[in-house]
Amino acid sequence: MERISQLNARAAGLDAAGIITLAYAEFGAKVSFATSLGEEDQVITDLIAVHAPAIEVFTLDTGRLFAQTYELMAKNQKKYSRLNFKIFYPETKTVEEMVRAKGINLFYESIENRKLCCHVRKVEPLQRALADKEAWIVGLRRDQAVTRTSLEPVEWDEANKKIKFNPLYNWSLEQVRSYIKEHNVDVNPLHAQGFVSIGCAPCTRALKPGEGIRAGRWWWEQPDQKECGLHNNPKWKGHKRE
Numbered sequence: 001m002e003r004i005s006q007l008n009a010r011a012a013g014l015d016a017a018g019i020i021t022l023a024y025a026e027f028g029a030k031v032s033f034a035t036s037l038g039e040e041d042q043v044i045t046d047l048i049a050v051h052a053p054a055i056e057v058f059t060l061d062t063g064r065l066f067a068q069t070y071e072l073m074a075k076n077q078k079k080y081s082r083l084n085f086k087i088f089y090p091e092t093k094t095v096e097e098m099v100r101a102k103g104i105n106l107f108y109e110s111i112e113n114r115k116l117c118c119h120v121r122k123v124e125p126l127q128r129a130l131a132d133k134e135a136w137i138v139g140l141r142r143d144q145a146v147t148r149t150s151l152e153p154v155e156w157d158e159a160n161k162k163i164k165f166n167p168l169y170n171w172s173l174e175q176v177r178s179y180i181k182e183h184n185v186d187v188n189p190l191h192a193q194g195f196v197s198i199g200c201a202p203c204t205r206a207l208k209p210g211e212g213i214r215a216g217r218w219w220w221e222q223p224d225q226k227e228c229g230l231h232n233n234p235k236w237k238g239h240k241r242e
């Protein structure tokens, strides 16, 4: 896609703040930032507050998040009060019907149930959040997984049919953490307890020493079945992902 190549050529010489600024210059109100309140997302929120505060910042509240995640959400709303925060929820009726038919913890029963829950609580709200957007910003990094080593600053998101900006594409975890320290960015206290990637409470656990990042999510499933549909990309077909 020619537009992606052009944007990548412009993004190549830019740092994370520059990529965020580029996204806003190109798309204005048609770009938003999706935060799950992880460390990378907290860095991007902080950068947006400084460099492009008009960018909409949205979160998907699945209704099953950790109490600590809600506390961080509330802190963000106070600290970055000039930002335009939006929280998207699953459709009440669909959740009620799903829980009535399959139980509150349906995801432990089968892969189909787990994917259904992820669809109802995450994918459908994401589709609504992105409905009037042409592009979105996310906190993916190349060294998060072998499937992400070729991540570009700008990509075509085939699953959502949007342009995706990855301002931290070439950052290491150490860079993320030193930014957090240097800029006094708030993070989820669960990180200090061994949680690396923090999602829904019933589906996320702390990592044991030596375990890969994916071991902390849906640990009762086979590795190749783990996906929730938020960052599906055909070029990663067959690989594990968020």
Ligand code: SF4
Pocket (backbone or CB within 6 Å): 062, 064, 107, 114, 115, 117, 118, 119, 121, 122, 199, 200, 202, 203, 228
């Ligand atoms: S991560 Fe678990 S609780 Fe959250 S939406 Fe997916 S299955 Fe449901």
